Amino acid sequence: MPSTHAPAHRERTTTIPTILARVLFLGAVLAVAAFSVPVMIQLQQWMWLSIVVLATIAIFALYSTKRFVPGKYLFPGTLFLVVFLITPIILTIGYSFTNFGDGTRGTKEQAIDSIVANSVQQSDDSTWYNLSVATQGDPVEGPFTLFLVDPGTGTVYQGDETAPVQEVPSGDVEVTSGFVTDADGYTILDAREVNTAYDTIQQLAVPITDSEAVRIQGANQAFEGSTVLSYDEASDTLTDSRSGEVYSVGTVGDTEYFVNADGERAFSQSWLQGVGLSNYERLFTNAGIAKQFGAAFVWTLVFSIGSVLLTFVVGFALALVLNDERVKGRRLYRSVLLMPYAVPGFISLLVWSNFYNRDFGLINETLGLHLNWMGDPTLAKAAVLLTNLWMGFPYMFIVSTGALQSIPSDVMEAARMDGASRLQTTIKVVTPLLLVAVAPLLVASFAFNFNNFNAIQLLTEGGPFLPGEYTRGGTDILISMIYRIAFGGSGADFGFASAVSVALFALTGVLAAIQFRFTTVLEDVN
């Protein structure tokens, strides 16, 4: 019975080292918080900010006094549970109701800025000038004056926001290798200074003709051109100054874009928006998924149960054989059998996938066969199981060897004394005893293989796909099929992918519950 009464501990905790440790610990927590709070405010990470603040307060409340002993023990686990498990789940669920993805990552302002900035057009046959930015005021605030040198003629021009571009008498400025380097009363900005004030300088519209202005590109070049699009906040529209066309906000699919008069998407830039249940609707009304889900689920079960049974049978058999003291060189055999375990999984999977090549693969060439391993769904399934057997049996071999050696020899001796043969001893005595220890690992192995994305993706990429079938290949397990649905086609669509993973999370939740039931049954046997 663990005591929750503080007095029992009081004497033990009030020593100098413990006080010192506590002060150091709380000081470190405070330091981390003091460091990270301004950073998070700067990054506008309000959720993480509140987590840090709340956690810090909780740590001080719990650990600075001698009270709340149960809380002291519960807090670390709870914190990590919240930060590493619950928060990602909440975020994922949150994203599943948005259109977050390529083209919709930022805010509406960012999208408008990008559209307008991308509409700068160089006028036909524009002259390119060597540019020097100068100021009579502050190099950061301005006001700025542009000095332009036409590299063709060497003529020098000057202009600013109030005065259009005009020629400068050659004596007034100093020109070195095509750039104005000195002008009376002006400070010439260097590249770093131009860069600092670049946003302001780019906004300068210094007229050069009736319709065109000087546009700046980089720290030392300028050309004639204009920004074609402009945004009007009052009407929430973009206007094209050349064609006169007006673009307003309209919905295409489940997302708002700037659209033309016909309601067609005019610009690919959009912004992060809530889309309600649209992602789930897309998932559950996808005809391909509905049709293929059952088949994928059955193969996932066959694959994971088959993998566990095959690897266990082979691993256990080898462990039994090599556990017999009559076998010589057991250590050597055991080390050799661990070899597949020593090769990184993704390398062996890629190597194996080449072994199965119909015309050039090792297997067909060695055995003189002409089997289309990767092109026939049944053969491909066999190939996947075979490879996974090779990948997985060393694990079962290690586990079984360990479990076998922990079975007391007197049990077996007793069985022999009672007249059981070696085979009977193995089947009736050793195996049940071993299963008690190994069964939980078999369940874990099943759970691992149920989501063994690597084995499928690296070996067959889910294939072979029958003609006309794009959702599920012959060897696709649920996770690889879902991955293809979420990330396969349309680039990064995180909103939809989140909806898919929420659905999958619900599914694995049910499976986990079933697994726990299964474990309870095992405990009853025990």
Add this chain to the structure above:
Amino acid sequence: MQIRRKSFLALSGAAAGSALLAACGGDETAAGSSDAGGASDAGGAEEGAAPARADADLVIWTDEEKAASLEEPVATWGEANGLSVAVQIVADDLQGNFITANQAGNGPDMIVAAHDWIGNLVQNGSISPVQLPGDATEDIAPIGLEAVTYDSQTYGVPYAVETLVMFANKELTDVPEPKTVEEMVAAGEAGGADNVLSLPVGEQGDAYHMEAFYSSAGGYLFGTDTEGDFDPSDVGVGQEGSISAGEKIKELGDQGVLSTSITGDNAISLFTDGKAAYLVSGPWALEDIRTAEIDFAMGPVPGFEGLEAAVPFAGVNAFYVAAGGKNPAIAQQFATAVASSPDIVEQMFPRNELPPVNLTLQEKLAADFPEIVKIAELAEGAGPMPALPEMATIWEPLGQAQANIVGGADPESTMTSAGEEITSQIG
């Protein structure tokens, strides 16, 4: 004992659940485009993570090979302009890492990458337009300019172009540059090689390598609108042209010229081992072919007799200015510097031999690197890979359909279903 076992199982159950969530949901921060590794291994995210932005006046992110070639020329340029520079390698998923970092405001000032990313980078607001000086555009091959132009705007400074060409093993064929596919098959069979042609198909298909044949027989990916931009509502897969292309591809599959057992893993080695008379591949195959000392010839990928010319894809490497970088002015300045003279690209060439798009540089290199320059010239007959984001929906279904047809499936129904799949993905 009981408690321990139960808690172990609870733990593994929780781990399985969280790994799942991490697999599907956790990718938000890590990866932009599909990344097979990320889904299986939650702990492996760090391998693919982007580096922290270096502290310099110009920070460029790119892949390993391009970074190696960029280091020196960029350093030289920085010195000449009194600016500090840093070239950083993003080995894995440069596009996704760049988009995420740029959005968060801690990305690079510039990236160097292939042009077919432009559509996705633009829709994410990740890059700024780069205007090219008029005299610079005269010196750049048209394919380079066409590739970096998206929605009537220039988004990058092109410097290198890659396209697929046909390599022929002169010992195995008497026709080093066949004019038609039929001529190639006849010559290859007469030469007695194990395989006439090595062109990667694989079980999942390879629409990139198949594009030459697909286009020659009348297939197209996206139609173009009146302004010449690709129109995602006009999908060519499933249309009549794609079906007749499917029929031609099926013929080649039936003859054994195309085979699903030739994959990206073994295509080049089949040719270098002398087991195939012809190979369709790009400049990256040159080194292996030279090492194997094959007596080879190089020419355009042929089309079918009496049909249209084969138009393989061209991929153009270019410099882009990040929209959210800390030093946009300096990045633009460097972009203009690359565009207005071939010097920087010329200094990059020895470390990473890519066919240049700069015409002056092509002339300069022609004597010492005839094959590289020839690929650059052949690229003029290629078409830039469409850069629009909808291309992501094309690759898998079209490749799969082509592989199935090579394996003997009915061209009409297979192509039609692929077209339906693509249209439903575009939505």
